[in-house]
Amino acid sequence: MWLDRFSAQSTPSGTPPPRGQSYSPAPRRPYQASGPGPLPPRPGLNPRSSSLSLISPASSSTSLPSTARLPNGSGLRRHGMGGAPPNIPDPLQVLETILGGPPRKPSARKSEGISEDAPERPEEVVEDVDFGGLSLQEFAPAAIPEIRQTSPVHTYSAQSVEEYDKEKDRFEDLHKSILACDEVLKSVETYLTNFQSDLGAVSAEIESLQNRSIALNTKLENRKVVEKLLGPAVEDISISPAVVKKIAEGPMDEGFLKAILELEKRSKPINTKVKEQPDVKALGDIKPLIDDLTNKAIERIRDYVVAQIKAIRSPSINAQIIQQQAFLKYKDLFAFLAKHQPQLAQDISQAYVYTMRWYYLNHFTRYQKALEKLKLHILDKYDVLGVDDSAKRGPLLSNTRAPPSTHDAFSLGRRMELLKNPSPNALTAYLAEEESRSHYLEVPFRSFNLALIDNASFEYTFLTTYFSPSQNYHAISRTFSSIFEPTLSLGKTLTKQLTESTTDTLGILLCVRLNQHFAFELQRRKVPAVEGYINATNMLLWPRFQQILDLHCESLRKAASSLPTRSSAGTSLLSSSSTQSTTPTPLTQKFAHLVQGILSLSSEAGDDEPVSNSVGRLRSEFEAYLTRLSKGFVDQRKRERFLCNNYSLVCTILADTEGRLGGEFRGHFEALKEAFDK
Numbered sequence: 001m002w003l004d005r006f007s008a009q010s011t012p013s014g015t016p017p018p019r020g021q022s023y024s025p026a027p028r029r030p031y032q033a034s035g036p037g038p039l040p041p042r043p044g045l046n047p048r049s050s051s052l053s054l055i056s057p058a059s060s061s062t063s064l065p066s067t068a069r070l071p072n073g074s075g076l077r078r079h080g081m082g083g084a085p086p087n088i089p090d091p092l093q094v095l096e097t098i099l100g101g102p103p104r105k106p107s108a109r110k111s112e113g114i115s116e117d118a119p120e121r122p123e124e125v126v127e128d129v130d131f132g133g134l135s136l137q138e139f140a141p142a143a144i145p146e147i148r149q150t151s152p153v154h155t156y157s158a159q160s161v162e163e164y165d166k167e168k169d170r171f172e173d174l175h176k177s178i179l180a181c182d183e184v185l186k187s188v189e190t191y192l193t194n195f196q197s198d199l200g201a202v203s204a205e206i207e208s209l210q211n212r213s214i215a216l217n218t219k220l221e222n223r224k225v226v227e228k229l230l231g232p233a234v235e236d237i238s239i240s241p242a243v244v245k246k247i248a249e250g251p252m253d254e255g256f257l258k259a260i261l262e263l264e265k266r267s268k269p270i271n272t273k274v275k276e277q278p279d280v281k282a283l284g285d286i287k288p289l290i291d292d293l294t295n296k297a298i299e300r301i302r303d304y305v306v307a308q309i310k311a312i313r314s315p316s317i318n319a320q321i322i323q324q325q326a327f328l329k330y331k332d333l334f335a336f337l338a339k340h341q342p343q344l345a346q347d348i349s350q351a352y353v354y355t356m357r358w359y360y361l362n363h364f365t366r367y368q369k370a371l372e373k374l375k376l377h378i379l380d381k382y383d384v385l386g387v388d389d390s391a392k393r394g395p396l397l398s399n400t401r402a403p404p405s406t407h408d409a410f411s412l413g414r415r416m417e418l419l420k421n422p423s424p425n426a427l428t429a430y431l432a433e434e435e436s437r438s439h440y441l442e443v444p445f446r447s448f449n450l451a452l453i454d455n456a457s458f459e460y461t462f463l464t465t466y467f468s469p470s471q472n473y474h475a476i477s478r479t480f481s482s483i484f485e486p487t488l489s490l491g492k493t494l495t496k497q498l499t500e501s502t503t504d505t506l507g508i509l510l511c512v513r514l515n516q517h518f519a520f521e522l523q524r525r526k527v528p529a530v531e532g533y534i535n536a537t538n539m540l541l542w543p544r545f546q547q548i549l550d551l552h553c554e555s556l557r558k559a560a561s562s563l564p565t566r567s568s569a570g571t572s573l574l575s576s577s578s579t580q581s582t583t584p585t586p587l588t589q590k591f592a593h594l595v596q597g598i599l600s601l602s603s604e605a606g607d608d609e610p611v612s613n614s615v616g617r618l619r620s621e622f623e624a625y626l627t628r629l630s631k632g633f634v635d636q637r638k639r640e641r642f643l644c645n646n647y648s649l650v651c652t653i654l655a656d657t658e659g660r661l662g663g664e665f666r667g668h669f670e671a672l673k674e675a676f677d678k
Contacts, residue, residue: 456484
């Protein structure tokens, strides 16, 4: 490639190329002159033998000097050496002289602007040289003497030879550099050719990718159109594999519940479309899968609920924890079961009823036995108004008095706090068994019924929440009654045991008020299923309260009827000495405390309660007793003073009584007091 470039610049006239810098990447070798002047060319060395010659060897032999052109790198030589020395003849001229050519005309070259140092093509030889049948090698020695005779002989010094060797080495290095550049350019050409081929392949591939991209865009647009039309329909009848795996293999947790709800959501439109479009193949394919998945879910829900019901029968287990964490937390599972398998749901409900029936009866039976171990204050027939304390429970064979009672049967005292500041928790079975203090009957009554009301309320709420999708109100009430009927009967039995033999008027009335509070709490909690038990308890308490008040009235009548015939007994009631005293009797104080307790517990009583009539009868019997007792006084003034003092004591004790009934009693005794206070 580079050689072609050089050959394109050569001229037939032998004009050398213009001087310029070397294209070779090899470093230049500096020229160092060893003498004062340049040396002539070394004889015997032909510079045309260099491979840099650009003229074809097939040139005419008659114009041999015309081939003696310098190579393209000669310009570099001149540039590097500064031209041939002036005192050395041109080798070309010497050769032309030998060959018999005419001498050159330097003036003409100078007139044309050509350097004297550049080789010039000799003019055409006029006559041929006669070699005499000899070769050039043989002819040259023979012609040397002739040449020496016709032209001056040039001698060469050692300095010229050394410079010639240096120039030769430079030209050889340049030649090698040019060859190396040629190889590099060939590799670059090959690289560019391959790059062009690769670029063409890449261009074709890019065009192919563009075509594929256009095709994919078209398919994508078509798919979007189809998806927009079929997406909702497919979404309605499809279930994700995650939902299927969760229902078939997943644990019973929130994820399982969500999967069940998702299955229920998908099943509704599928069942509807199957009925409307039975010929659709997609629906026909998905319907058996939905049915199998539903059956699998029902099977797992059944096993789960049955396992939880069995867990309730474990010893020392709290059923409310299972109800809250295992049943109520996943209540939608039973609703799903009841919807798809009503008979199976009914069987499971019946198993739950039997289990909870046993559970409550077992636990409340043990609780009742624990409450029976409580020490209670015994109030019997001797704890009535008309019975003398000295005769109450005295030893039969001794004149000593019985030990004083540790309780007051007629005073309310701190027993009222059970209503004013009730504890939210019932007495535990452990504490009931370990308790050493004595209590009144309202303590075990409240503890048992409070626990019963709390459990009944929770159970009723559970039934309405868990079983309501499959049962209505009446069915839930029947289920509740089946569960709690034995336990409620146990509560009635306990109430009857506590009240059937006691004469604790205030204790019975406290139980009545506690039962009313339970009724209000049940109304607040919206548990109507326990109203029958509340009413049955009232039917046990109110009659017993009436019976005890009747005992008090009967004892007062007996005490009053015994006064005229047994004056000594009447006198002992008035005073411990033989002198009659107008101070109030002990019976008056007991009566006042008893009435004050009854009125305090009835401050909010309604007109429909029998308290007013019962206490009215008791008041009448007490007034009759005082009136008959006052007749034992001979002096009228003492008689009136005696009555005034007794009525004044009653008014003092009833002073803090609140309520309508308490105000009526207080006004009545104040009027009696004023009547005798003259």
